[in-house]
Amino acid sequence: MEFFIDDLRVLFPYPRIYPEQYAYMVDLKKTLDAGGNCVLEMPSGTGKTVTLLSLIVAYQMSSQEKRPLIYCSRTMSEIEKALVELKALMKFRAERLGHEEDFRAMGLTSRKNLCLHPDVKREKSGSVVDARCRSLTAGFIQEKKRKGEDVDVCVYHDNLDNLEPHNLIPNGVWSLDGLLRYGQKHTQCPYFTARRMMSQCNVVIYSYHYLLDPKIAERVSKDFSKDCIVVFDEAHNIDNVCIESLSTDITEESLRRATRGAQFLENRINEMRDSDQQKLQDEYEKLVEGLRGDDETREEDSFMANPTLPEDLLKEAVPGNIRRAEHFVAFLRRFIEYLKTRMKVRQVISETPPSFLAHLKEYTFIEKKPLRFCAERLTSLVRTLELTRIEDYQPLQEVATFATLVATYEKGFLLILEPYESDTAEVPNPVLHFTCLDAAIAIKPVFDRFSSVIITSGTISPLEMYPKMLNFETVVQESYSMTLARRSFLPMIVTRGSDQATISTGFQVRNEPSVVRNYGSLLVEFAKITPDGIVLFTPSYLYLESLISMWQGMGVLDEVWKYKLILVETPDAQETALALETYRTACKNGRGAVFLCVARGKVSEGVDFDKEFGRTVINIGVPFQYTESRILKARLEFLRETYRIRENDFLSFDAMRHAAQCLGRVIRGKDDYGVMVLADRRFKSKIQQLPKWIHQALLGADTNLSTDMAVSNARRFFKMIAQPFRTEDQEGISIWTLEQLKQHQRKMQEELIRELQATEEKRVNQQQQAQQAQQFISARERPDSDYEMDEDDEAELMALDP
Amino acid sequence: MPPQRPPTSAPRPGGVTAVSSLAPDGLPKPDSDDMCPVCKTIRYLNRDMEFLINPECYHSMCSSCVNRLFNEGPQQCPYAGCHRTLRRKGFRSPFFGDLSVEREVDIRRRVNQVFNQVEDDFNTLRDYNNYLQMVEDLTFDLVHGDEPTKRKAEAQLQQWEAEHKTEIERNRRAGKEQDEQSRRRLAAEQAAARQRRLDAIKEAEEEKMEKIKIKEMEIDSLERGQPLPDQQRVQLKRRGNKAVEAVTNLAAGSSSTADAVGKLSIRGLKEKKKEPRPEGPYDPFGGLDLTPSRYKIHGGLSHPNVEKYRSDKAHVTGGYSFDEYTSRAMFEAFAGLGVFIEDERDVGVGLVASEVVGMGAALAAVGGDGPGLKMELD
Numbered sequence A: 001m002e003f004f005i006d007d008l009r010v011l012f013p014y015p016r017i018y019p020e021q022y023a024y025m026v027d028l029k030k031t032l033d034a035g036g037n038c039v040l041e042m043p044s045g046t047g048k049t050v051t052l053l054s055l056i057v058a059y060q061m062s063s064q065e066k067r068p069l070i071y072c073s074r075t076m077s078e079i080e081k082a083l084v085e086l087k088a089l090m091k092f093r094a095e096r097l098g099h100e101e102d103f104r105a106m107g108l109t110s111r112k113n114l115c116l117h118p119d120v121k122r123e124k125s126g127s128v129v130d131a132r133c134r135s136l137t138a139g140f141i142q143e144k145k146r147k148g149e150d151v152d153v154c155v156y157h158d159n160l161d162n163l164e165p166h167n168l169i170p171n172g173v174w175s176l177d178g179l180l181r182y183g184q185k186h187t188q189c190p191y192f193t194a195r196r197m198m199s200q201c202n203v204v205i206y207s208y209h210y211l212l213d214p215k216i217a218e219r220v221s222k223d224f225s226k227d228c229i230v231v232f233d234e235a236h237n238i239d240n241v242c243i244e245s246l247s248t249d250i251t252e253e254s255l256r257r258a259t260r261g262a263q264f265l266e267n268r269i270n271e272m273r274d275s276d277q278q279k280l281q282d283e284y285e286k287l288v289e290g291l292r293g294d295d296e297t298r299e300e301d302s303f304m305a306n307p308t309l310p311e312d313l314l315k316e317a318v319p320g321n322i323r324r325a326e327h328f329v330a331f332l333r334r335f336i337e338y339l340k341t342r343m344k345v346r347q348v349i350s351e352t353p354p355s356f357l358a359h360l361k362e363y364t365f366i367e368k369k370p371l372r373f374c375a376e377r378l379t380s381l382v383r384t385l386e387l388t389r390i391e392d393y394q395p396l397q398e399v400a401t402f403a404t405l406v407a408t409y410e411k412g413f414l415l416i417l418e419p420y421e422s423d424t425a426e427v428p429n430p431v432l433h434f435t436c437l438d439a440a441i442a443i444k445p446v447f448d449r450f451s452s453v454i455i456t457s458g459t460i461s462p463l464e465m466y467p468k469m470l471n472f473e474t475v476v477q478e479s480y481s482m483t484l485a486r487r488s489f490l491p492m493i494v495t496r497g498s499d500q501a502t503i504s505t506g507f508q509v510r511n512e513p514s515v516v517r518n519y520g521s522l523l524v525e526f527a528k529i530t531p532d533g534i535v536l537f538t539p540s541y542l543y544l545e546s547l548i549s550m551w552q553g554m555g556v557l558d559e560v561w562k563y564k565l566i567l568v569e570t571p572d573a574q575e576t577a578l579a580l581e582t583y584r585t586a587c588k589n590g591r592g593a594v595f596l597c598v599a600r601g602k603v604s605e606g607v608d609f610d611k612e613f614g615r616t617v618i619n620i621g622v623p624f625q626y627t628e629s630r631i632l633k634a635r636l637e638f639l640r641e642t643y644r645i646r647e648n649d650f651l652s653f654d655a656m657r658h659a660a661q662c663l664g665r666v667i668r669g670k671d672d673y674g675v676m677v678l679a680d681r682r683f684k685s686k687i688q689q690l691p692k693w694i695h696q697a698l699l700g701a702d703t704n705l706s707t708d709m710a711v712s713n714a715r716r717f718f719k720m721i722a723q724p725f726r727t728e729d730q731e732g733i734s735i736w737t738l739e740q741l742k743q744h745q746r747k748m749q750e751e752l753i754r755e756l757q758a759t760e761e762k763r764v765n766q767q768q769q770a771q772q773a774q775q776f777i778s779a780r781e782r783p784d785s786d787y788e789m790d791e792d793d794e795a796e797l798m799a800l801d802p
Numbered sequence B: 001m002p003p004q005r006p007p008t009s010a011p012r013p014g015g016v017t018a019v020s021s022l023a024p025d026g027l028p029k030p031d032s033d034d035m036c037p038v039c040k041t042i043r044y045l046n047r048d049m050e051f052l053i054n055p056e057c058y059h060s061m062c063s064s065c066v067n068r069l070f071n072e073g074p075q076q077c078p079y080a081g082c083h084r085t086l087r088r089k090g091f092r093s094p095f096f097g098d099l100s101v102e103r104e105v106d107i108r109r110r111v112n113q114v115f116n117q118v119e120d121d122f123n124t125l126r127d128y129n130n131y132l133q134m135v136e137d138l139t140f141d142l143v144h145g146d147e148p149t150k151r152k153a154e155a156q157l158q159q160w161e162a163e164h165k166t167e168i169e170r171n172r173r174a175g176k177e178q179d180e181q182s183r184r185r186l187a188a189e190q191a192a193a194r195q196r197r198l199d200a201i202k203e204a205e206e207e208k209m210e211k212i213k214i215k216e217m218e219i220d221s222l223e224r225g226q227p228l229p230d231q232q233r234v235q236l237k238r239r240g241n242k243a244v245e246a247v248t249n250l251a252a253g254s255s256s257t258a259d260a261v262g263k264l265s266i267r268g269l270k271e272k273k274k275e276p277r278p279e280g281p282y283d284p285f286g287g288l289d290l291t292p293s294r295y296k297i298h299g300g301l302s303h304p305n306v307e308k309y310r311s312d313k314a315h316v317t318g319g320y321s322f323d324e325y326t327s328r329a330m331f332e333a334f335a336g337l338g339v340f341i342e343d344e345r346d347v348g349v350g351l352v353a354s355e356v357v358g359m360g361a362a363l364a365a366v367g368g369d370g371p372g373l374k375m376e377l378d
């Protein structure tokens, strides 16, 4: 359908539209017009992606400057899905407009998925593919080839040089798959095609990391213009992604390997001093001049990039004491040895970067400044030495990155040394966690650089938490409710078992037989009445295991077995994938199955249980994080001190977002239906933290049920939902035709006018009242004046008097 | 590079075996700290074995070897090919696992004491960087250079020290001061953080206590059969709101004054969203005072027609209040007095009834009786 929002012509590739989709578009447009950021929560399964794309593409195409869109998603499959939607949208637009638009869109993922080189692509690990590709495509290899030396190169990469650099691939929407096929046909590398064409695209779809991880973002995303529209989809975990991208763990093993890396470097330097002194000298001179040659920063594929150095520092010359290659290697060795010594301590230590630096300086005479340049200096050295087996230097690179980060940030980071894996372990296995506590640091460059950043997800409640944690301002913060023609999902909070004993996974009671039995009977009852699939989430693998073994002893599993097949998620991805497949087959066969999974596991995040794959979801327990972790404790303290977020508020927020994610797994569309059971006493006080669309569907009477009540509710629900229901019944309520949409727009228009009129009237009224009051007061102030006299008159009189 | 010593394992007099695992620069390989290279004791036999080195030659040996060999006085190093004479008091435990780094850092310590210029001492950054490199080159000569280079570097170092004595002294003092300052700042920050943490814990605890207290109070009052007045309960539930807390404390009596004092002294309480003011019982008249102002009802007023019903069962049982009759009669009699239609029309819309009444009263107070005032206004 085709309609207007204000004066923006939107082409929407479906004949009907959901009311919330329209509302979403209106708010999006508002944000783009204002050039600000927003946080939007849209119920899952209401076509968020296509809504977003159709509005933004319409916006791009109608405006002069054609602001490009950077759309970030979490997984490969989500990226591919978005590209497919975009393709359909563009096809629709072409049909409607009668011509193909000048439009290019592309997805980007790692080399592992896009490589075509017959040998390289067979490697299993992503980092090996990266490294091998680099050794075929690095700058100095090209150089050698040009000189006519015999070197291994990748023909897919080199063919790109024969093409027009700004037109490596024709217009159109290129899905990852399409890209691969095109690359195969024309013998050109899909990865580099995408990388180099990115700044020529109207829409780029890729993973969060390309924008958030400063080590990658610097390389991949720096060519985007400032007016780009940035979208983070499925962004409810964005704070964790930010934090992970800046945190490193250092172990004894990695230090050992870093030492070896340093040794390699030294050998290589010695070799080169004998054979090719000139190159080292060239590098040295460049560093003296403080030149970071264009080719260096430009090189699309350097070994590593700088993690977020402040702009002014980037322009400064490398400090004199690490300019020479051998000086720098000795410097690295000293730093590594220092870390090794620190790791020998047998008690937990947590310290801030400044105190770490002070200690470091005292014992090794390493100053802060050269430390900051560590990462950059290493990159330069690796390039000069023309190293090919780059994977050997990975641990060294980690140490260098750590050095740079620790010297750059005083606040928002913490070093935690844990000598033992657990409190009971005897053999030390020290890990030095360098953890980022402040999610705002990694995302700050994004907010600084791009004017419009849109953060959206199906479950991103409470909305105000995100601007607080990530430290940004919003133009619009909105959560949409789900318009439904009938009650298609039934959320319930079960607080008691059938025996009226409270159920909870609180630490003290979680393993009590009565609680476990009550949870068991809850599962059994729902297995009896639910058609097809049931998904059950527990807070942790550990608890899931103990539940299963206790249920086995109580005969719960045997009972469930009569009705459903039982499958379990494990930490092993492959096993879980197999279980999932079996589960789906069982659901398709009609009898159905139960899938037992973990609220923070892979299943809860990425797998959809739409239609028959999930008719009931049971959340056993509030999925709190493991609070004894020192890193979490440090983060909580940081949040409290810096952003005034209370520990308990954050923990509860974090638990509820995961719970909401789990619940959202089963409703993937408006014609989908299902029961959502929250089985824990503590959910009762956390209703407000559920996303609006779930919260609204939760009736007050359903917030404190016992198992038998919940079961009879669910039974009624399934009976009701089984009644015939036609799409026409939904029209006008949960789905609009074009006519209905126009009607809505007219109504909104009228309302707006009425509102304006009302305010106008109010204003006039107020004025009148003010006047009257004025009159009254003046009347009282001058009780002796018998008649009203204008000030002018008075003045006139006075003028006449003398 | 120092001359390479060939690895040897020839037994030496005194039952001491020489070291066989030597790193390129003649020092034992790092990470071999599980066996004493001198007496071959392994860590398995002596768990607290500690290694010591002497900065003369950086050859490491276990502490019992050191005691055994050097307690009697200076001795030659037990390592094969090492002819240094070592003293007991020169031994110390190394900071680094890699002894070549240990040695390097010791040299750096010396160099650093002499070359302690800071960036501000130079005109340009480039000059400073050149200086840094010069120092680094010199250090490298001292650490890795062969004998003549070493000697030359040593001479340079001493020369520089002699030439720049005052500067060095000044910079050292400045550096010390700065170190001291940053140390103090760090300590202060840590103390502040600790204090805030304690505050937070205290706050959380008090909140918990508060909750328990409320619960107890509720139970107590239920026991006594009189539920806590609603208003009080609402106020009690509020956390962290000091003003309200004070009120409650007053209401709760003197027993909790001690609490109140403790509470007010907390620092760093978080600002919370202002909660709406507690709602009192619903007042249908919106605060309008209904006690008659122009008359007073004396008890015992009556009317013969009413009197006879006082004993009529049909009326008494129904609950009819005879005082209600008199008060209504009086109200109707006085209703409308002091209200001036004209004024009402003029002023009317914007004013609330009570204000009009107030105004009327004020006017009445000024101008004596109503009609007179009215005439004046006309």
Ligand code: SF4
Residues within 6 Å of the ligand: A111, A114, A115, A116, A117, A120, A121, A132, A133, A134, A136, A137, A154, A155, A156, A157, A189, A190, A191, A192
């Ligand atoms: S250039 Fe492309 S095709 Fe060649 S190895 Fe690298 S990723 Fe593979």
Ligand SMILES: [Zn+2]
Residues within 6 Å of the ligand: B036, B037, B038, B039, B040, B041, B061, B062, B063, B064, B065
């Ligand atoms: Zn010994």
Ligand SMILES: [Zn+2]
Residues within 6 Å of the ligand: B057, B058, B059, B077, B078, B079, B082, B083, B084
């Ligand atoms: Zn010796």
